Amino acid sequence: MTGAAVPPPRDQRWRAARRVLLVRLDNLGDVLMTTPAFAAVRDSLPAAHLALLAAPSAQLLRPHLPLLDEIIGFHAPWVKAGAAALAGQPPGAAERALLQSLQEASFDAAIIFTVCTQSALPAALLCRLAGIPLVLAHTRERAYGLLSDEVPDREQVATGMRHEVRRQLDLVARVGFVTPDERLRFTLREEDSAAARELLLGAGVDPARPYVLVHPGASAASRRYPAAAYGAAAALLRREGLQVVFCAGPGEGGLLDEAATAMGGGGHVLAPLRQLGTLAALVAGARVLVGNNSGPVHLAAAVGTPVVDLYALTNPQHTPWQVPARVLNHDVPCRNCLKSVCAEGHHDCLRRVAPAQVAEAAWALMREAA
Template identity: 55%
Template structure:
């Protein structure tokens, strides 16, 4: 990987007067969450600036919960998948250059993973007349970027976490922050709504529970739904209360998991806002889920998570929260594919439900141990 050199005084001078800043993160909700520490650092560095987040429709759902930005603009682009809400794109009506130009932005920072190119969006910002443009880039961008960090990062075990990658990019313009926590602001209505949903399915206020979310946008990142159900059954045999949650495309997975559990466990389906889901995760003792948005929500709100981690990419593990990351090692690891190219899905299918239940118990026992430890 390439760490940015210390910025020159002229670079700092060019950026320090920015008053209208465009922050670009065009992929999924979880990716946007992992960029919130960088957004918070920008807010601290540019306290008077109007900061606009340009993101996918999926990422834009975070708008009420990331107060470090002033405005969120949703867009669908042909070079990025951008989550399950991606509508069809009409090339003749693709007006992103005009939309960016209308914002009067003085600078743009384009956040990408190591497997994505910033150049399409850099071209948009250049055409829109945004003077300052920063990104990681694997090839020489010439005039498309005014400031850039050479990207030699390889998708492999041991690579930087996605949160750290984006914070490192900002150091190229002299922006640093000791606070690297993710941002997801819960409102009182979110907390009250989550409690009301739990009460409606028969769970009293304050009753401990394990939350299971079997969904993920990419099929390659889905632990078999039936295995979720089997793990839940084992946890209930140990006296734990378990709740399945899901919405939209997750509905069939939740039903399959619930059936595999013999109809045991409580179910919340198609009923929660994103804020209520975040509050529900915060109120849970442990979240069990795939490597997807809910795992990053858990990290943002401080809930321990058992992450069924498909070996599609290694840099998206739960950030700064107690976790157990479960997978079965395979030669085709780090494939970056949305559908298993080998067809066997062994990196997840070979993880036994008993291992999932064991990981939950391990986290619960660790939590009890921490709570009982005498204060220093």
């Protein structure tokens, strides 16, 4: 009697993959924190086609992540920003269009990257419908036939979590994908540096002299240190002869105005930035970045610039990765709330950090780098 066929070892199945879909559907900062895991896949499968399925904003990363061959933009209805973007559209239209393109692409493997509060199963169902035979993800639920390979997700926000970068590196290691270089990835181009220099000169900044870059923005209100407090910290830095440059993203001009006004003069304010490469070059040229727990902090980690991170206690796993940093906050009983807006109304985890602490943290990082 002939026995049932024995499946090949896990690593062997995955090392035969030639077209791999990497799924990371949340914010740009989350994508940046997953780049070491992307690199582990690339190092293990140097000839494979690697495509990233991500929110459309991730297209901004395309020129800066040469380890990827393609970025596919998709508003996922099971992700907060994706659901908002799809409001008013016919239900299912975006999913059907994506499914058709995934079927045509003939991927033979997919890796779904999530935080511990997200479910991988909606994306896993899409992968199954697209005919992708190998699918890897963390999961809390019983996935049954939706995943070929899974890592049980036992992390709890309240009892401690791995860093987000480590979580995703551990995921891909499950199928044998590792890298000796666990740094965040972001490639700067010459045109990025040239654009940043032009912006600085236009704002009256001497790029040859040291400057501190202050970025008061963040997508969630709960993660924003008060703009006026940024201005007060900047005034303290300016008194010591440093050039202080304020920057922010689209729609954050009001934060820039408030911070610059609170500084009382002497700062250099750039218009809200739309080019990610220009922002990264500004960060790379700074002695220190001062900002919130947001994308620019992870850009700083990718380009090696020290960071003062005004880190709201909303979630614990997104601190600056492998870069000199000072993480500032005030401990509160409501820590790890996972809220986009402070549910208590006091915002004490950030509001009670004094501007003098921010300035001293920046000086400490500069002294260490000297």
